[in-house]
Amino acid sequence: MAMSSSATGIPGDPESVLDLRPVDESLASCVVDEERVLVRAEGDxxxxxxxxxxxxxxxxxxxxxxxxxxxxxxVSVAGSRIALDRSMLRSLHISTGEVA
Incomplete structure (x- = not known):
């Protein structure tokens, strides 16, 4: 699992907290037959x-x-198969890790 740190070293600075959330990517970049976890959806x-x-x-x-x-x-989700276009795939963000 990839981790990113935005540590500034300044006590009390909210940016100094280590971010342990998995790095997310769009569903468009997912590999066929690989299960991922949906982290967020963009759009209205x-x-x-x-x-x-x-x-x-x-x-x-x-x-x-x-x-x-x-x-x-x-894609397969909750026992159903759903067809999504390219823009929808790009708006869905996934991760291989646990949802934070």
């Missing part, structure tokens, strides 16, 4: 609510099943 509130209704919410295990023509993909 309506889109995030729709994704959550489909099971794509923070902490959900997600597996990229196959890539489609045009940069999209089919």
């Amino acid at each position: 509130l309506r889109m995030r609510r729709r994704l959550a209704a489909l099971g794509l919410r923070r902490g959900a295990p997600v597996t990229l099943m196959m890539r489609t023509a045009g940069g999209g993909a089919v």
Whole structure:
């Protein structure tokens, strides 16, 4: 698990806390058949609510099943398979570690 540190060395500075959250990346960069954990979704509130209704919410295990023509993909989440386009894949951020 990758770690990043934004330590400034100044006592009391909130930036001096070690950040132990896993580094996240977009679902578009995920490898086929590798399970990841959804960390966050970008986009407007309506889109995030729709994704959550489909099971794509923070902490959900997600597996990229196959890539489609045009940069999209089919993902597996909560026992369902969902087709997503390229922009949606880029707006979903995943991690291999535990959700902070």
